[in-house]
Structures are given as C-alpha cells and as structure tokens.
Amino acid sequence: MNQKKIIHLITTIEFGGAEKQLLILARNQIKQGLTVEVFYLKGKPELKTKFEDVGVKVNSLLVDRPYIFQVTKFRKFIRNNECPVHTHLPQAELVAALACEKKKFIVSRHNFEPFWPNKPRLISILLSRFVTSRAAGGIAISNAIKNYLLIAKEVNKDFKVSVVYYGFDHNEEVLPKTNRIVDENLNSPKDYKLGTIGRLLPTKNYPTMLNAVAKIADVYPTIKFFIVGGGSSDQVLIKMCKDLKIENNVIWLGRTEHIREFFEKIDLFIFASKAEGFGLVLLEAMLANKPILAANNSAIPEVLGLNYKGLFSTNDYKLLSDKIIELMNDKVKSDLLVSEYKDQIKLFDPVVMANNVFKVYEAAGF
Numbered sequence: 001m002n003q004k005k006i007i008h009l010i011t012t013i014e015f016g017g018a019e020k021q022l023l024i025l026a027r028n029q030i031k032q033g034l035t036v037e038v039f040y041l042k043g044k045p046e047l048k049t050k051f052e053d054v055g056v057k058v059n060s061l062l063v064d065r066p067y068i069f070q071v072t073k074f075r076k077f078i079r080n081n082e083c084p085v086h087t088h089l090p091q092a093e094l095v096a097a098l099a100c101e102k103k104k105f106i107v108s109r110h111n112f113e114p115f116w117p118n119k120p121r122l123i124s125i126l127l128s129r130f131v132t133s134r135a136a137g138g139i140a141i142s143n144a145i146k147n148y149l150l151i152a153k154e155v156n157k158d159f160k161v162s163v164v165y166y167g168f169d170h171n172e173e174v175l176p177k178t179n180r181i182v183d184e185n186l187n188s189p190k191d192y193k194l195g196t197i198g199r200l201l202p203t204k205n206y207p208t209m210l211n212a213v214a215k216i217a218d219v220y221p222t223i224k225f226f227i228v229g230g231g232s233s234d235q236v237l238i239k240m241c242k243d244l245k246i247e248n249n250v251i252w253l254g255r256t257e258h259i260r261e262f263f264e265k266i267d268l269f270i271f272a273s274k275a276e277g278f279g280l281v282l283l284e285a286m287l288a289n290k291p292i293l294a295a296n297n298s299a300i301p302e303v304l305g306l307n308y309k310g311l312f313s314t315n316d317y318k319l320l321s322d323k324i325i326e327l328m329n330d331k332v333k334s335d336l337l338v339s340e341y342k343d344q345i346k347l348f349d350p351v352v353m354a355n356n357v358f359k360v361y362e363a364a365g366f
Contacts, residue, residue, distance in 0.1 A: 001361045003083050005035040009074070009096055009105075011089040012043035013051065013058070015257065017280040018088050018110040021141075021166050023047055027054040028167070028354035041070060041091055062095075075099035084136075084366040086357075090115050093131045103136040106364055109145050109161075112275040112298045113203075115154055128154035136364035139164050139357065141278045142299035162360050165302075167350030168283040183226070185251055186265045191224045192328050195266035197259065197281045198273065200231030205272040205295065207240065211317035212270075214244040216324055221249075228253045228262055263288035268327055268334070271295065274314060279303050286345055291337040293323050305344050310337045 006029060013019050026036045037057040041064075048058045061077065062070040078085065078100055085105035087096045093115075096105045114121065115128035128149075132138060138161045140146035146163055149155045186193065194213070198204040206227075213225045227250065234252075241247045256262070259281075263269070269285040271294040282303045285292050294300050296311035304310065312319050327334045 001358060001366050003361075003366050004033070005037070005081075005083040006361070006366075007078070007081070007083055007085045008036065008038045009040075009085055009087045009092040010038065011041050011091045013038065013040045013045055013047040014043045015046050015255065017166075017278065018108075019047055021110070021280060022088055023050055023054075024167055024169050024350050025354060025357060026051060026056045027169070028350050029357075030055045032354060032358065039074065041095065067095075070095050071098045078104070084361065084364070086361075087135075090127075093135075094127065097131040097134045100134070102134050103365070105135055106137045106139065106360060106366075107131060107135050108139040108141065109149060110141055110277050112142075112145055112148055112277040114152065125152070125154055129156060132156065132159045135159075136366070137162065137360055139360055141166055142302050144299035144302060145277045148298075160363070162356070162363075164353060164356040164360065165348055166278050166280055166283065167353030168280070168287065168345075168348045169350050183251055183253060185224050186226060186253075186262075188224075191222045192220065192268075193266045194223065194225040194268050194270055194324065195228070195262060196225075196270045196272070197228040197262070197284075198271075199229050200227075200233040200237060202233060203274050204229075204231075205274045205315070206233070206237050208272045208295075208315050208317045208320060209270055210237065210240055210244060210246065210250065212321040212324060213249055214246050215318065215321040217246055217249050219325065220328070223249055225250045226253055226262070226266060227251070228256060228259070230255045259284055260288065263290055266290065268293065268324065270320070270324075271300070272314070272320070273297075273300070276300055283345070283348055286341050289338050291327060291334040292341070293320060293327075303344065303348075304341050308337075308340055310340070 029036050037059055038051055039059045039062055041062050051058050061073055074095055085096050085100055087093045087105055088108050093107050114124040116124040132155045140161050140163050143163050146161050216223050241250045269290045269292045275298045278299050293310045295314040297314045
C-alpha cells in the first residue's frame with residue numbers, strides 16, 4: 001500500500017456490530033503503521049473516546065448535516081487530503097460514491113439485507129450497483145453476504161468482492177461504572193438463566209425465543225430469560241410476554257457495555273435471528289465459553305461451524321425449547337457444545353483480519 005493514511009466513513013459510531021468492528025480494525029491499522037481518521041454521518045458519538053484512545057482521529061465535520069452538505073464537504077476534504085476511503089453501511093457508501101473520485105474508495109458490506117431495505121427492490125439494486133460501479137473493490141464480512149449480493153443482483157458479477165471475517169479482540173478493557181447490569185435475578189444461583197443480546201427489531205426474531213420460553217415455563221416455571229438491547233419493537237414484545245403469561249420469566253436489561261459481565265452470569269446463550277451478516281455477539285459468547293443455541297441461517301453456521309450441534313431450524317420454537325430443556329438437564333451436552341466451536345475462534349483473529357483488509361487495499365491500488 002503506497003498510502004500511509006486511510007479514512008473510514010461510517011454512518012454512525014454508536015454501539016453496534018459494524019461500529020465496534022471498525023474500532024477493532026482501526027486499532028490494528030494503527031499498529032500496522034497507518035494513520036487512521038474516522039468520519040461519521042449522524043447519531044451520538046458513543047465510541048468516540050474509544051477510537052481516540054487507540055490513536056484514531058474522529059472527525060465530526062459531517063455529523064447530522066444535510067445530505068448535500070455532507071457530500072460537498074467530504075469531496076472538498078478528500079481533494080485536499082489525497083488518501084483512500086473505506087466506507088461502511090449504505091448512507092456512508094452513497095456519500096463516498098458522490099464525493100470521491102472513481103476507484104478511490106472501497107466498500108464493506110456488513111448486513112445480510114438489501115442495500116436499501118425499506119425501498120422497492122429495483123431502487124436498492126440500482127443504488128447498490130451505482131455505488132459499486134464507482135468503488136475500487138468491496139469486502140463482505142462473510143460468504144453468506146457475498147453470495148447474497150450476487151444472488152440479489154446488488155453487485156455486478158464482475159465486481160471484486162473479498163470475504164474478510166470479523167476479528168475479535170480478546171483483551172479485557174476497562175469499562176465505565178455507568179450502565180452496569182443491576183438485577184437480582186441475574187445473580188440468583190437458583191434459576192436457570194437464558195440470555196440473548198440484540199436490538200429489539202423484527203429481524204432478531206424475538207417471538208421464536210419468547211414462544212420457546214413460554215413452552216419451557218409450563219414445565220420449569222422459574223426459568224428466566226434475560227434480554228440485553230433496545231429498539232422499536234419493545235412495546236410489541238412486552239405485550240407478547242403478557243399474552244404468553246411469561247412477564248415474570250422475561251427480564252429486560254436494556255443496553256449496556258458490560259457484555260462480559262452478562263455472559264459470566266447466564267447459563268445458555270440463544271440467538272434466533274432470521275438473518276445475520278456475521279453475528280459479532282456470537283464471538284463474544286464463544287470467548288465467554290457459553291453453550292450457544294442459534295438459528296441455522298445466513299452467516300451463523302460460518303461463525304459457529306457448519307456442523308455445530310447447537311443450530312436449530314429458524315422459527316422452530318418447539319425444537320428450540322426441546323434443545324434448551326435438554327441442555328438444562330445435561331451439563332455434559334452443554335460442555336460438548338462449547339468444545340465444538342473452540343477451533344472456530346482461531347478464524348477470527350483481529351491481526352489476521354487487519355492483514356486481509358490491507359491486502360484488499362493493495363489489490364485496489366491504494
């Protein structure tokens with residue numbers, strides 16, 4: 001790579017999978033000797049301090065400004081600072097496609113969904129193809145996303161897409177004392193504790209998990225299911241709990257940075273998502289040595305292993321409940337699930353990830 005600096009353009013730097021992964025990438029790029037600057041388009045600067053702590057400059061020039069302003073200001077900045085741009089998430093990709101010279105930026109696709117999810121399919125295809133026609137190359141964070149892009153025709157078959165798995169940093173970090181998980185049920189040694197993490201959105205498939213909990217509660221009435229996350233479906237899901245008569249079994253913990261503390265206290269992690277580009281939270285559960293039950297779709301088997309015995313058919317809450325009960329009553333089987341994914345963790349080394357991204361930069365001529 002001829003350049004010594006890389007600019008990342010991302011939609012937000014709030015706590016999310018793509019955002020946290022960019023932090024890990026940027027940290028390792030600093031170690032590679034690159035100068036790294038991050039621009040974001042909107043939202044709260046939740047990860048700003050963490051970026052700055054590892055030597056990354058965070059630029060707020062574009063934050064919450066009109067779209068035309070973002071394009072024109074970013075174009076001016078790039079022309080005065082000739083260096084390549086690496087974009088993350090659709091809004092950022094569109095800004096770069098209009099602001100950067102052709103073949104002066106690459107895109108990373110993080111999500112297993114259309115480029116513009118809530119628009120007609122043709123519009124999503126046209127926007128995605130417009131962006132990639134101007135990009136020097138692309139990264140998909142899993143084979144599932146790469147295959148989806150080709151099948152959905154969101155990229156031309158000649159567009160170079162490299163698969164680079166997420167990397168996960170094993171190091172403990174010092175977290176603020178705010179937003180700690182405080183719930184007496186989570187500290188109780190008596191009840192079996194299920195847990196999940198994810199935004200409260202339809203794609204995360206909470207109804208399957210809640211129906212499974214309701215089925216289990218008929219046999220084990222003290223079962224507890226802890227949910228970390230927030231989102232627009234919260235009231236719908238709370239009502240569903242009341243309708244299923246499991247409002248005393250389900251505990252809503254909200255959002256928190258203290259994920260490792262959460263994993264230390266639960267017995268089993270459940271992940272029922274309908275589609276995932278990767279599923280970073282699965283890596284967090286794996287590193288915490290927790291047995292995992294996860295839906296068998298999209299990139300989830302790539303992370304856990306194609307033959308992982310904790311996979312279940314998406315939406316099959318009866319099968320999920322049966323698997324949970326089986327693990328509740330057999331610790332040996334829980335331990336076997338943990339041993340099954342041990343070798344998988346090696347695939348997600350952050351240094352390997354950063355090196356593979358660097359190779360993509362070189363192939364793009366940066």
